[in-house]
């Protein structure tokens with residue numbers, strides 16, 4: 495079984511967002527996928543998904559890779575396991591696409607919100623304890639951007655310490671496939687942009703996205719699109735995200751079809767008082783020149 499749909503939002507007469515969504519069953523394990531997403535008439539994503547959720551405990555439990563798919567999702571809207579609805583926050587409306595999963599003792603909510611101003615909030619909410627021990631959930635989103643079409647993309651990194659290299663103060667171009675970690679002292683963030691239209695998205699780490707560690711040691715990966723690297727959640731395993739093998743450090747990414755993976759590291763403490771607390775993570779994607 496699976497579920498899927500197409501949405502034009504907020505209305506056919508005012509199609510700010512157009513996209514398709516689906517939630518496939520096992521062996522796929524990539525949560526709700528969003529495909530062919532357009533904001534204001536311009537393509538943003540070929541596909542966006544959540545193909546890995548790994549958890550590491552401090553002591554004798556796990557690690558686990560938790561599969562987000564139709565089989566672990568629960569009915570939340572009649573018999574449907576995916577719910578789409580309009581949310582409002584601070585006066586701004588958004589299109590939310592949501593699923594609720596139960597895996598062992600975990601209760602997980604995955605939500606995509608596509609805001610009226612073009613911002614996108616991919617989120618994962620977690621509650622429940624598999625073992626009475628401190629642990630970290632590592633949620634990996636895969637963003638296959640096709641801004642104004644598949645090819646001709648560029649990736650950038652921002653640091654407060656970088657002089658103007660022609661792209662504005664703080665920004666420099668990423669030339670090759672690579673992975674990076676956050677650096678709060680320089681307010682590090684990233685961007686993807688179409689080289690001809692100069693439309694793009696700024697990728698800003700979320701406030702609760704934690705820090706990389708020895709178990710999950712990177713925050714973002716930039717790579718050229720290769721069809722055989724979209725494994726629908728079956729890349730890597732509990733102990734290893736498998737992404738290092740996707741990187742070819744000699745492969746230029748300037749002007750190519752870019753795929754960006756981003757990982758949130760969600761810490762979760764085990765004290766009884768915290769066991770039922772819901773924690774959320776995820777980056778903020780903000781459009782520019784749209």
Ligand SMILES: [Cu+2]
Pocket residue numbers: 620621622623629631762
């Ligand atoms: Cu947890």
